[in-house]
Structure formats: C-alpha cells, structure tokens
Amino acid sequence: MRLTVSVIGAGGKMGTRITNNLAKHENYNLLFCEKSEQGIIGIEERGFEVTPTEKAVKQSDVVILAVPDTLLGTISKQIVPLLRTGSVLLTLDPAAAYADELALRDECTFVVAHPCHPSVFAEKFTPEEHADAFGGVAAKQDIVAALYKGEEEKYNIGEQVAIHMYAPVETCHRITVEQMAILEPTAAEVVTGSVAVVLKETLDQVVKMGVPEPAAKAFILGHVQICLSVVFRGTNPFSDACQVAIDYGLEEIYKSDWKNIFEKEALDKVITRMLN
Ligand SMILES: NC(=O)c1ccc[n+]([C@@H]2O[C@H](COP(=O)([O-])OP(=O)(O)OC[C@H]3O[C@@H](n4cnc5c(N)ncnc54)[C@H](O)[C@@H]3O)[C@@H](O)[C@H]2O)c1
Known part of the structure; x- marks a missing residue:
C-alpha cells in the first residue's frame, strides 16, 4: 500500500534521521515540513523540497511529529484538526502523551514509537555498525511502540x-505509553544517563588526582564492559573482594530509597520538568 507520510x-535531529530512512522506501510519498531556516537549508541540501505543513498534513495517511517535546502540546493542537479522518499521528517520545498534552481526535489513531538504540552486547560486524551508536544507520536495534488511542x-x-x-530494526516491542514513560525518562535518562555522567566525572576526578588520562580511560571503559557483562549476562562472577567494594559503593553513593524515582509522583515530576 502506498502511503503519504x-x-x-x-x-531537526530526529527528522533528518528518520526522513533519510523513509526516503529509501518506494511505497512512501514522503513530505518534508520544517519551520527553521537552518532546517529548511538542510532538507534542500539533501535534495528534498519543503511542503507547507497544512498542505502536507491534509493529504497524509501518517503524520510524524519530530518536533521538540516542549512544543508537542501546542503543535498537536494546530495539526490534529487538519488530519484526514482515519489517519495516524506518530510521536517519537512518550512524555507528552503520558502527560495528556497531546491534542486528540476520535477519528484518528495516535501511536508513540521510540528507539531502544543498539545494545552494548549487539553483534556488530562492520566499521559502520560499530560507528552507529545511536542506531538508524547501520547497527541493528530494537524499538518500542504503543497505541495511545485509536x-x-x-x-x-x-x-x-x-x-x-x-x-535496521531487529524487534518492535509492543508496550503501553505508561510503560514507555517508565523506560524513558526514568530507566534510560534518570538512571542510565546519570550513571554515564557519574562515570565521566569519575574519569575527570582520577585524572585530577594524577592518574594519566589514557590509563584511566582504558581502565574505566574496560571495566564498564566487564561489569555490565557480569551483572547482565552472568559471564564470570565478581570476586568476593570486588563484591564487597560494590556493596560499599551502593551504600555510599545511592540513597537507600532511590527506587522512589519509579513512583508515579516522581515520574510526573520529571516529565512536567521536561515538558516545561
Ligand atoms: N534527539 C534525540 O536523540 C531523540 C531520540 C529519540 C526521540 N527523540 C524525540 O524526537 C522528537 C524531536 O526531537 P529532536 O531532538 O529531533 O528535536 P530538534 O530540536 O533537533 O528538531 C526539531 C525540529 O522541529 C522544527 N520545528 C519546530 N517547530 C516546528 C513547526 N511548528 N513546524 C515545523 N517544524 C518545526 C525545528 O525547527 C527543528 O528542526 C522529540 O519528541 C524527541 O523526544 C529525540
């Protein structure tokens, strides 16, 4: 079935990535909408032309909102009344849907889909796959998708x-919008993102204390891989002394009630902050 998308x-960042991929498919009549001068120049440099939003939306089977999350409420209020009956509105992040900020319409369907990004344990064979940390170019990734309404x-x-x-997508996991919001922001950003920042601050700290940077970087990044491998894949167990040090770190670094971030009030709080 040929679809107008x-x-x-x-x-934008995601708009560029996803249009590069969708343009490879002959069954899509792909329309590019963009407001900023810089964005328009980028689209034209890639050899595509920009269509006025109203004209594009009115003829589309699928409309993808690749706009900042802070604008999703306002922009969806402008776009949703223009949608064709029976069309699909696709958003790329669960925050606005979870917070009930998306404009809705009974005759249309609303879907949210987000990339998981390629796993640290994924099999990668080519330099292009190794270079594609984000996914969407060469390295396979899973994605999550939810039917919000429709x-x-x-x-x-x-x-x-x-x-x-x-x-390239390996598996699309069907979940709910609420589950997607638990994964992002809580699991992916609140936890994983902050742990990544702590690791970088650890590197900076030990370098400040006199450890040569190349040695510190090799040591920390190597240990990231082996620690993840032991914890997630049970490859080889930690030594007894190592386990003692890990328990000490958990006690000293994390508040004993840190899992409160998974409570609904905490999720609502962080999403409200993100959308404002
Ligand atoms: N950047 C990421 O790593 C990433 C990853 C996964 C999902 N997402 C999601 O993708 C969506 C877009 O994020 P992004 O990082 O690509 O944002 P971005 O700021 O890079 O791009 C947004 C684009 O929307 C354009 N825009 C704004 N208002 C517009 C309007 N009224 N009409 C037409 N164009 C308009 C902007 O000019 C800009 O080019 C968000 O929902 C975000 O959560 C982003």
Missing part, C-alpha cells in the same frame, strides 16, 4: 512506519 520538523489496524500502519524510520 509527512514529517513535521524534518530538518484503532488496532491503524496501529499496525504506525508500527510499520516506525520500523522503517528507525531501520
């Missing part, structure tokens, strides 16, 4: 477009 924000049959269209726009 509009990408709003087609010149018809099951239309969800399948949204999911198929999501698989193509985040390609």
Whole structure:
C-alpha cells in the first residue's frame, strides 16, 4: 500500500534521521515540513523540497511529529484538526502523551514509537555498525511502540512506519505509553544517563588526582564492559573482594530509597520538568 507520510520538523535531529530512512522506501510519498531556516537549508541540501505543513498534513495517511517535546502540546493542537479522518499521528517520545498534552481526535489513531538504540552486547560486524551508536544507520536495534488511542489496524500502519524510520530494526516491542514513560525518562535518562555522567566525572576526578588520562580511560571503559557483562549476562562472577567494594559503593553513593524515582509522583515530576 502506498502511503503519504509527512514529517513535521524534518530538518531537526530526529527528522533528518528518520526522513533519510523513509526516503529509501518506494511505497512512501514522503513530505518534508520544517519551520527553521537552518532546517529548511538542510532538507534542500539533501535534495528534498519543503511542503507547507497544512498542505502536507491534509493529504497524509501518517503524520510524524519530530518536533521538540516542549512544543508537542501546542503543535498537536494546530495539526490534529487538519488530519484526514482515519489517519495516524506518530510521536517519537512518550512524555507528552503520558502527560495528556497531546491534542486528540476520535477519528484518528495516535501511536508513540521510540528507539531502544543498539545494545552494548549487539553483534556488530562492520566499521559502520560499530560507528552507529545511536542506531538508524547501520547497527541493528530494537524499538518500542504503543497505541495511545485509536484503532488496532491503524496501529499496525504506525508500527510499520516506525520500523522503517528507525531501520535496521531487529524487534518492535509492543508496550503501553505508561510503560514507555517508565523506560524513558526514568530507566534510560534518570538512571542510565546519570550513571554515564557519574562515570565521566569519575574519569575527570582520577585524572585530577594524577592518574594519566589514557590509563584511566582504558581502565574505566574496560571495566564498564566487564561489569555490565557480569551483572547482565552472568559471564564470570565478581570476586568476593570486588563484591564487597560494590556493596560499599551502593551504600555510599545511592540513597537507600532511590527506587522512589519509579513512583508515579516522581515520574510526573520529571516529565512536567521536561515538558516545561
Ligand atoms: N534527539 C534525540 O536523540 C531523540 C531520540 C529519540 C526521540 N527523540 C524525540 O524526537 C522528537 C524531536 O526531537 P529532536 O531532538 O529531533 O528535536 P530538534 O530540536 O533537533 O528538531 C526539531 C525540529 O522541529 C522544527 N520545528 C519546530 N517547530 C516546528 C513547526 N511548528 N513546524 C515545523 N517544524 C518545526 C525545528 O525547527 C527543528 O528542526 C522529540 O519528541 C524527541 O523526544 C529525540
């Protein structure tokens, strides 16, 4: 089935990535919508042309909102009334849907799809796969998708477009919007992102204390891999002394009630902050 797909924000970071992938598919009539001068120049430099948003949305089977999350409420209020009956609105992050900030319409279907990014344990064979940490270029990744509101049959269209726009995709995991919000921001950003920052601050700290940077970097990044491997894959157990040091770190670094960040109030708080 040939589908007309509009990408709003087609010149942004995600807009560029996903339109590069969707443009490879002959069954999509792809329309690029963008507001900023820089974004428009980028689209034209890639050899595409920009279509006025209203004209594009009115003829689209699928409209993708690749705009900043802080603008999703306002922009969806402008776009949703223009959608064709039976069309699909696809957003790339659960925050606005979770916070009930997306404008909705009974005759349309609303889908959210987010990339998992290539796993640290994924098999990678080529330099291009190794270089593709984000995914969507050469390295395989899984994605998650949720039907926020609307018809099951239309969800399948949204999911198929999501698989193509985040390609190469290994598996699309169907979850709910609430589950996606637990994964992002809480699991992915609040926890994993802050741990990554702590690791970089650890590197800076030991270098400040006199450890040569190349040695410190090799040591820390090597230990990131082996620690993840032991904890997630049970490759080889930590030594008894190592386990003592890990328990000491858990006690000293984390508040005993840190898992409160998974409570609904905490999730609401961080999403409100992100959307404002
Ligand atoms: N950047 C990432 O790593 C990443 C990863 C996964 C999901 N996402 C999600 O993707 C979405 C877009 O994020 P991004 O990082 O690409 O943002 P971005 O700021 O890079 O791009 C947004 C684009 O939207 C354009 N825009 C803004 N208002 C517009 C309007 N009214 N009409 C047309 N274009 C308009 C901007 O000019 C810009 O080019 C968000 O929902 C975000 O959560 C981002």
